[in-house]
Amino acid sequence: MDGYKGGWIEIIAGGMFSGKSEELIRRLRRAVIARQRVQVFKPIIDQRFASEDIVSRDDRRLKAIPVATSAELRARVEIGVQVVGIDEVQFFDDGVVDVCMQLADAGIRVIAAGLDQDYMRRPFGPMPALLAVAEEVSKMHAVCVRCRGAAHYSQRVAGGNAQVEVGDSSYEARCRSCYELYTATPESEPAVQLTMPQSA
Numbered sequence: 001m002d003g004y005k006g007g008w009i010e011i012i013a014g015g016m017f018s019g020k021s022e023e024l025i026r027r028l029r030r031a032v033i034a035r036q037r038v039q040v041f042k043p044i045i046d047q048r049f050a051s052e053d054i055v056s057r058d059d060r061r062l063k064a065i066p067v068a069t070s071a072e073l074r075a076r077v078e079i080g081v082q083v084v085g086i087d088e089v090q091f092f093d094d095g096v097v098d099v100c101m102q103l104a105d106a107g108i109r110v111i112a113a114g115l116d117q118d119y120m121r122r123p124f125g126p127m128p129a130l131l132a133v134a135e136e137v138s139k140m141h142a143v144c145v146r147c148r149g150a151a152h153y154s155q156r157v158a159g160g161n162a163q164v165e166v167g168d169s170s171y172e173a174r175c176r177s178c179y180e181l182y183t184a185t186p187e188s189e190p191a192v193q194l195t196m197p198q199s200a
């Protein structure tokens with residue numbers, strides 16, 4: 001087709017433990033095998049995770065470049081790159097939507113994986129807009145730890161009430177029937193004892 005440049009956006013969305021990152025790696029590995037030039041990015045959400053993690057252990061040694069903002073991601077895309085992978089895309093600022101559009105308009109295949117909802121089942125960060133503009137969306141499901149059904153939610157089971165609670169042990173995959181509203185327990189809140197008046 002005349003003028004076809006090959007750029008588009010595909011989103012891999014779902015809850016925790018649904019295999020989003022594995023699916024991202026699988027698609028990126030296939031691009032590498034096809035000798036396409038690939039770059040992978042991830043947001044810096046915690047300095048402990050700021051190292052360049054190897055996300056694919058094949059000969060080309062794909063590494064995820066940690067970036068602080070969507071503008072930094074855009075600036076670090078190298079000339080000639082054909083595929084851009086983004087992991088944990090839900091943690092980026094809203095500008096990541098425009099960045100993905102610019103890259104796709106320029107002929108780049110953008111593959112981004114992220115949590116579609118937070119632990120309160122609220123749409124997460126830029127994900128709603130990304131799902132809207134993407135050519136292709138894959139909704140991944142985990143296995144519900146209670147009933148073994150298809151799990152769509154990241155059930156928080158420990159920690160506070162912040163939107164971001166880093167650590168897999170604070171979550172379980174749950175289906176719609178088994179999902180429960182989480183409220184932080186006293187031991188996960190600051191150690192301040194309040195004496196409440198007893199109602200009669």
Ligand SMILES: [Zn+2]
Pocket residue numbers: 144145146147148149174175176177178179
């Ligand atoms: Zn269930």
